[in-house]
Every structure is written in structure tokens, then in C-alpha cells.
Amino acid sequence: MHFKISDSDLSAGMPIIIFIHHYSQPNKSYNSILKNEIQSGNLNNEHYAIISDFQYTYGKEKFGSIPCYSIRFNPKESKEKIDENRLEIGLLSLSNTAKLQNRKYITPFWLRLK
Numbered sequence: 001m002h003f004k005i006s007d008s009d010l011s012a013g014m015p016i017i018i019f020i021h022h023y024s025q026p027n028k029s030y031n032s033i034l035k036n037e038i039q040s041g042n043l044n045n046e047h048y049a050i051i052s053d054f055q056y057t058y059g060k061e062k063f064g065s066i067p068c069y070s071i072r073f074n075p076k077e078s079k080e081k082i083d084e085n086r087l088e089i090g091l092l093s094l095s096n097t098a099k100l101q102n103r104k105y106i107t108p109f110w111l112r113l114k
Contacts, residue, residue: 016047023054026062031055038089045089070094 037043049069057073
């Protein structure tokens with residue numbers, strides 16, 4: 001149990017925390033495998049995007065170019081390129097995601113981290 005996560009806030013998204021910590025430093029990418037898992041329905045596309053964003057930010061391109069899917073870490077990618085990347089894995093555009101989050105219908109798991 002992680003000290004920043006309350007027992008009452010557990011969700012199916014928590015296992016990606018392992019990947020996030022793994023990619024908080026430069027490590028070999030498994031994106032080709034993870035993208036296949038999105039296609040087979042075993043991995044949520046948003047979870048993959050978060051994992052990839054950590055690789056993009058902290059990997060320092062040591063293991064090649066990694067796609068960016070959000071503006072979470074102030075990336076050097078344009079919003080247009082990020083939207084192209086998002087479309088490729090079936091995510092809404094940044095603007096549509098912001099509109100949806102403003103409606104408060106969906107609470108992403110990372111907002112539960114304290």
C-alpha cells in the first residue's frame with residue numbers, strides 16, 4: 001500500500017503506479033508490447049498514455065523517441081502533435097478531454113493521489 005493512496009480510493013488503475021515509478025528514470029521502453037495490449041483490450045489507453053508520458057519526460061530519449069499524450073509535464077511537443085498521438089490510441093483530443101473533466105462526470109485516478 002502506498003502512503004499517498006487511501007484504502008477507500010483503490011481502483012483498477014493502481015497497478016500502473018509500478019510502471020510510472022519504473023519510468024521515472026531512463027529505462028528501456030515496452031511501448032510496442034503495451035500498444036498491443038491496448039488493441040487486445042488488456043490495457044486502458046489512458047493508462048498507457050500516462051506511462052508513455054513518464055517515459056517521454058524522464059527517459060531523456062536515452063532509449064529512442066517516445067510519444068507524448070498530454071501536457072501534464074509541459075512537453076516540447078505541440079498540442080497538435082499530442083492530439084495526433086492521442087487519436088492514434090483512441091483518446092479524446094486535449095480540448096475535448098478538458099471539457100469532459102470540467103463537467104466532473106469522470107474523476108481520473110491520478111486526482112485521488114494525495
